[in-house]
Amino acid sequence: MFEFKILKKSKKSRARLGVISTPHGEIETPAFVPVATRGTIRTLDTREIEDVGSQLLICNTFHLHVAPGEKVVKKAGGIHGYMDWKRPLMTDSGGFQVYSLGFGRDHGIGKVLRDDQEKILKEGSQPNAVKITDDGVYFRSPIDGKQLYLSPKVSIGIQEELGADIMFAFDECPSPLANEKYMLESLEKTHRWAQECLDAKKSKKQALYGIVQGGGFSRLRIESAKILGAMEFDGYGFGGEFGYDKKTLKKVVGEVSDALPENKPRHVLGIGHPEDFPIIAESGGDTFDCIAPTHYARRGVIFTSKGRLDLRKPQFVKEEKPLDPNCKCDVCKTYTRSYISSLLRAHELTGMKLATFHNLFYFNHLAATMRKRIKNGEL
RNA sequence: GCGUCGGUAGGUAAGUGGUCAAAACGGGUGCGCUGUAGACGCAUUGCCUCACGGCUUCGUUGGUUCGAAUCCAACCCGGCGCA
Numbered sequence: 001m002f003e004f005k006i007l008k009k010s011k012k013s014r015a016r017l018g019v020i021s022t023p024h025g026e027i028e029t030p031a032f033v034p035v036a037t038r039g040t041i042r043t044l045d046t047r048e049i050e051d052v053g054s055q056l057l058i059c060n061t062f063h064l065h066v067a068p069g070e071k072v073v074k075k076a077g078g079i080h081g082y083m084d085w086k087r088p089l090m091t092d093s094g095g096f097q098v099y100s101l102g103f104g105r106d107h108g109i110g111k112v113l114r115d116d117q118e119k120i121l122k123e124g125s126q127p128n129a130v131k132i133t134d135d136g137v138y139f140r141s142p143i144d145g146k147q148l149y150l151s152p153k154v155s156i157g158i159q160e161e162l163g164a165d166i167m168f169a170f171d172e173c174p175s176p177l178a179n180e181k182y183m184l185e186s187l188e189k190t191h192r193w194a195q196e197c198l199d200a201k202k203s204k205k206q207a208l209y210g211i212v213q214g215g216g217f218s219r220l221r222i223e224s225a226k227i228l229g230a231m232e233f234d235g236y237g238f239g240g241e242f243g244y245d246k247k248t249l250k251k252v253v254g255e256v257s258d259a260l261p262e263n264k265p266r267h268v269l270g271i272g273h274p275e276d277f278p279i280i281a282e283s284g285g286d287t288f289d290c291i292a293p294t295h296y297a298r299r300g301v302i303f304t305s306k307g308r309l310d311l312r313k314p315q316f317v318k319e320e321k322p323l324d325p326n327c328k329c330d331v332c333k334t335y336t337r338s339y340i341s342s343l344l345r346a347h348e349l350t351g352m353k354l355a356t357f358h359n360l361f362y363f364n365h366l367a368a369t370m371r372k373r374i375k376n377g378e379l
Numbered sequence: 380g381c382g383u384c385g386g387u388a389g390g391u392a393a394g395u396g397g398u399c400a401a402a403a404c405g406g407g408u409g410c411g412c413u414g415u416a417g418a419c420g421c422a423u424u425g426c427c428u429c430a431c432g433g434c435u436u437c438g439u440u441g442g443u444u445c446g447a448a449u450c451c452a453a454c455c456c457g458g459c460g461c462a
Binding site: 033035037038042043058060063090092093095096097099100101104105108110111112129142168173211237238239240242267268269270271272273276288289290291292294295296297298299300301313314344347349351352 | 407408411412413414415416417418419420421
């Protein structure tokens with residue numbers, strides 16, 4: 001039902017060309033995974049998500065649980081039926097929301113910090129809006145403030161109703177500000193929860209990935225990878241922060257890859273700006289998701305072969321050329337920078353949609369290019 | 380023409396004798412964003428100054444008052460009603 005085949009291993013790096021087989025088809029790796037939190041890529045319909053070349057999407061257990069609820073989704077035939085998506089799907093476990101709605105919100109930060117910041121978060125501290133216990137996590141609904149609870153067992157139960165091809169273990173995504181002692185305690189919990197997820201899993205059609213944590217503490221990362229690598233997971237996610245520069249990202253993903261079983265697919269969670277693609281592939285990542293293309297598109301930023309462009313800037317209203325002259329997407333074939341920039345400046349939804357379409361096409365195309373480079377022995 | 384309501388920043392608009400000139404929204408500009416709390420957040424937005432600070436301004440012109448965006452008069456402009 002679930003299988004990972006390595007077609008070629010690079011002689012130059014840890015990069016590998018592979019195919020993941022799932023009940024909903026195959027994924028050629030390395031692959032970029034667009035983020036469809038609530039069962040949609042914002043502004044695109046399902047056909048358009050296919051048209052930009054997406055092989056696999058990642059949806060979110062926490063957010064789908066909040067609305068419309070897993071019962072509704074299950075009744076529609078799982079997320080596949082719910083959104084009429086025929087290709088493979090992943091569901092994130094809700095572990096990231098432990099951070100993003102907790103310490104991330106308290107400190108007004110994301111999981112990537114620019115500078116090497118002081119580790120101010122001490123063992124035993126709790127975020128304001130989220131309560132982390134030994135057994136699970138209490139959240140407040142972003143909609144009505146109602147109390148919600150996720151644990152390894154609850155998350156797996158929901159994920160089985162959502163029916164994605166690949167599930168993730170419920171973990172605690174630690175803050176990049178966590179000190180070593182906090183990280184140790186957090187890891188102990190994440191590892192225990194990993195086994196509970198395996199024990200709770202009933203579905204035979206769905207694969208389950210464990211999530212390696214450890215933040216910027218190299219030793220802890222490697223240890224986490226070894227502990228989880230010894231468990232019966234179908235693949236592995238790399239979670240949390242990966243340091244504050246690209247060199248550290250490369251080092252961390254590389255050493256975690258080395259510590260994991262070679263024949264299992266590896267998913268780098270939430271990393272994937274264009275410049276990260278080769279870094280992830282070279283250090284052994286097979287799939288990776290990132291909100292950047294969709295998130296930035298709605299703010300008017302597009303990614304091109306010449307770098308990022310902020311289309312809200314007045315200068316682009318005058319430019320009659322495509323977003324990226326080297327891009328083969330329908331948006332670049334049809335519309336000008338001037339048009340899309342004007343729409344974005346007027347807050348027209350179509351502007352956000354066209355930018356989203358292009359960005360995703362660009363990201364998927366970039367991943368395809370990387371596969372070609374591995375095939376040709378260039379990466 | 381008569382009546383009536385109004386005119387405050389590039390827009391909408393709060394302020395109705397001193398504590399006041401500009402709240403709020405929207406717009407502009409700049410910056411940020413990596414398992415989506417996010418079509419979002421932060422800064423800035425009369426003029427001069429790197430800054431400290433200084434200067435100007437409530438349709439116009441007068442008047443009342445110790446003091447006027449605020450009260451009065453005339454005029455200009457606009458909405459509405461009636462002819």
